[in-house]
Amino acid sequence: MALHVTAPDGVPEIRPGDDLAGALLAALAPDALVDGDILVVTSKVVSKAEGRVVQGDREAWIDAETERLVARRGATRIVRNRLGLTMAAAGVDASNVEQGSVVLLPEDPDASARRLRAAVAERRRVNVGVVVTDTAGRPWREGQTDIAIGAAGLAVLESFAGRVDAHGNELAVTAPAVADEIAAAVELAQGKLGARPCAVLRGRGDLVLSPGEHGPGARALIRADGADLFGYGAREAVIQAVAARPAARTPFGSPVTADELAAALGRAGIVARVADPADVRTGPERRAAADIVAFAHGWQSIEAGPADTDLRFRPATP
Template sequence: MAGSLSVLAPDGVPEITAGDDLAAVLLDALAPEQVVEGDVLVVTSKVVSKAEGRVVTGEREEWLERETVRLVAVRGATRIVRNRLGLTMAAAGIDASNVASGSVVLLPEDPDASARALRRAVARRSGANVGVVVTDTAGRAWREGQTDIAIGAAGLTVLESFAGRVDAHGNELAVTAPAVADEIAGAVELAQGKLGSRPFAVVRGRADLVLPVGDDGPGAATLIRPEGADLFGYGAREAVLRAVGGQPGDRAPFGAPVGAEELVAALSRAGIAARPGPAGDVICAAERRAAVDIVAFAHGWAATESGTDLRLQPVSP
């Protein structure tokens, strides 16, 4: 049926513990339903972590420090961080629910590798070529609530590209790139339910997204924007503090240096008169040196004295 998509999230999945064979548990939970060619299997990161022995003893705050690469924002007790996987999440994605008191669940060591292993195991047991998505829950900037996203994937096109294609009116779709792995994760969460104890699901109807046998694809890691390219490397307050502090190690999240004209415009918005220099640099008066340094840092530049003026040049992050 055109435009048809089905999601099956079975009940009756037993508690997963370290060393469990997820493929066997998943296929048993689905019985008598059979996995078929072109299905997309979706599994929550929590059961992957439990099977891989990622339940650890200790408090969330203790493990948060270990899993954090960079603090993005803090508001009261809430800490948004970029974790070791490159994901920007509250509490680094560490989960303290559905585990014994005094323990927490860390994200899988390598979610894409976990997805690849599950794909191979399912293929051995069922003979079917499937795609696999490992999901976790995350908030979104500008939006209330949370939704599930793909943090691991194998055998699946995770990002479709419509660049160069045209719509029905002849308009070119220059930057339209649906994150289909995330869309699948969100759709599946509706069937699983947060309290449904349904950590597995089968999505049927998008076999076109499943890659050939032997091709695991780039994985969900390709959905993560590189450091400095997401435009929101720090929270609003944290960005001010980092720019004022001016530490070299804090440059990368601000992104690559802007062009001279963009820096001149930024300085102008801050009430600082500036002009492009003769050698690709920017020249401005020195009387507001502190403000110039802050604006320059946030835009990937640095100022040095040049006579009575300041000379600004781009700096590699």
């Protein structure tokens, strides 16, 4: 298998209301796009064309684009933004834009990708996939890489579940996020300072869907809030569990089983026992600590009866 990436020069500065598809296609030679190619475009030029350049204080716009705080270190905020993406500064960008302005992410990157795909099909008579990219950091890794935040006409995940490797081992959970891999590969050709906001990747036509079939989009790559193991940063998780606000439960995930809660309380040095599958009990001595552990695991304490000295826990009502 061979992959070929072309990142053309010559795309002009994009301004609100510009014909983005026309500007990108003008930079691509007539034979630069064929059926099965994947057109990759940075979210920055998509946002500029869609009028997502705004005036004002960057921190205020980060607040406006944020659904909830995930982690904070000094001035750096990692947040879950209105698109469901977890990233620094909610994706609000002050680079490659006039001073005093910031660029917000597209309103709906998947819809932006669908419009670009339709325009390419109409003007060049070719069936391509489209990926809209942005830059993101990664937990436990230095540096950043480009990811797919919008996609159309493309299989964004490639499932290997049920297939067998060369040694006869069945693959159970292997599902490469191919849209993200494409975004990262193409960024090598574009370069951060190369003024090349689009590129064409050739060689993975097997991922491109039939004309008129747009697929699930890049939104399919976003885990639901609470379905990921790291809904809060380490410090923020402590604060949220201590504060115990009901709205803060979701990122901790679904309630664990009674046995799992008892084990967690034990790891915290709190003696616990399981009375039944919906009833975990401890002594009253360390109630504050037990309540904190229970909150983080989707449970809550209930009032004991007059003759019951145990601290009792039940799964929290969603």
